[in-house]
Amino acid sequence: MAQPRSLVILTGAGISAESGLATFRGPGGLWEGHRVEDVCTPGALARDPALVHRFYDLRRAALAGVAPNDAHAALARLERAWAGDFLIVTQNVDDLHERAGSRRVLHMHGELLSALCAACGHRLTWQGSLAPGTACPSCGSPRLRPDIVFFGEMPYAMERIEAALSRADLFVSIGTSGAVYPAAGFVRMAGAFGAATLELNLEPSAGSDWFDACRHGPASVVVPDWVN
Numbered sequence: 583m584a585q586p587r588s589l590v591i592l593t594g595a596g597i598s599a600e601s602g603l604a605t606f607r608g609p610g611g612l613w614e615g616h617r618v619e620d621v622c623t624p625g626a627l628a629r630d631p632a633l634v635h636r637f638y639d640l641r642r643a644a645l646a647g648v649a650p651n652d653a654h655a656a657l658a659r660l661e662r663a664w665a666g667d668f669l670i671v672t673q674n675v676d677d678l679h680e681r682a683g684s685r686r687v688l689h690m691h692g693e694l695l696s697a698l699c700a701a702c703g704h705r706l707t708w709q710g711s712l713a714p715g716t717a718c719p720s721c722g723s724p725r726l727r728p729d730i731v732f733f734g735e736m737p738y739a740m741e742r743i744e745a746a747l748s749r750a751d752l753f754v755s756i757g758t759s760g761a762v763y764p765a766a767g768f769v770r771m772a773g774a775f776g777a778a779t780l781e782l783n784l785e786p787s788a789g790s791d792w793f794d795a796c797r798h799g800p801a802s803v804v805v806p807d808w809v810n
């Protein structure tokens with residue numbers, strides 16, 4: 583196969599698992615203790631903003647105690663060496679890709695270190711806890727919320743993502759269970775545009791059958807192996 587020129591990499595919670603961040607559906611997964619609809623839906627935010635804000639405050643605080651692992655580092659290395667189009671589309675809201683040195687990263691489900699005004703759409707970097715009712719520095723309305731895409735909300739930058747998928751020669755999915763859409767549909771979209779597709783995951787995912795090739799194992803092993 584000719585050297586791929588245009589690469590799109592999708593990552594999920596599995597790439598951050600070995601850094602000590604819980605995944606969603608694994609044992610002790612993030613949702614355990616909280617029903618998704620109680621903490622990650624617009625309805626939940628309206629019903630109990632304190633619970634939702636506290637859920638993301640805890641995850642934001644946990645970031646200080648973790649660091650990127652060899653899988654994040656390998657992708658940053660690959661990006662520096664890559665001549666063509668390169669894009670990491672992550673479902674993760676942590677900042678471990680950027681802390682590993684990755685630059686061309688798109689957070690399709692939002693970021694913990696960002697706050698969003700639900701009234702005017704203004705965004706600002708946010709560290710520490712975010713109390714419900716915090717005023718937006720741009721429009722003054724007390725409607726700052728976690729800059730997170732909740733279930734039922736449209737993921738960010740879908741046009742940019744679909745454009746990159748339509749140009750991709752190679753699509754690689756790392757550490758995701760393929761349970762959440764539209765991300766779980768990207769392998770079929772990329773494949774339909776002629777891209778070669780590869781899954782790197784601890785175990786087979788819900789979408790493994792859609793990939794041309796799969797390599798299963800811990801991300802900190804299979805990702806550097808693939809990159810080198």
Ligand SMILES: CC(C)NC(=O)[C@H](Cc1c[nH]c2ccccc12)NC(=O)[C@H](CCCC/N=C(/NCCC(=O)O)S[C@H]1O[C@H](COP(=O)(O)OP(=O)(O)OC[C@H]2O[C@@H](n3cnc4c(N)ncnc43)[C@H](O)[C@@H]2O)[C@@H](O)[C@H]1O)NC(=O)OCc1ccccc1
Nearest residue numbers: 594595596605606607673733734757758759762763784801
């Ligand atoms: C549950 C599912 C069935 N529901 C959905 O998909 C819904 C509804 C839906 C839409 N289309 C559909 C089609 C069919 C069915 C349902 C739907 N989708 C939505 O609501 C999306 C929005 C979904 C985004 C929700 N927000 C998240 N995150 C932010 C919050 C937060 O992070 O707190 S989703 C969240 O869950 C998902 C978790 O999945 P993974 O990251 O894969 O994690 P998981 O634990 O599941 O798996 C980990 C994997 O890693 C592996 N692993 C573990 N350790 C390692 C290791 N060490 N190494 C390697 N791999 C490892 C494991 O084996 C496993 O495979 C991620 O996307 C993550 O971001 N929005 C929308 O569709 O909007 C519409 C719309 C259209 C027009 C206009 C307006 C609206």
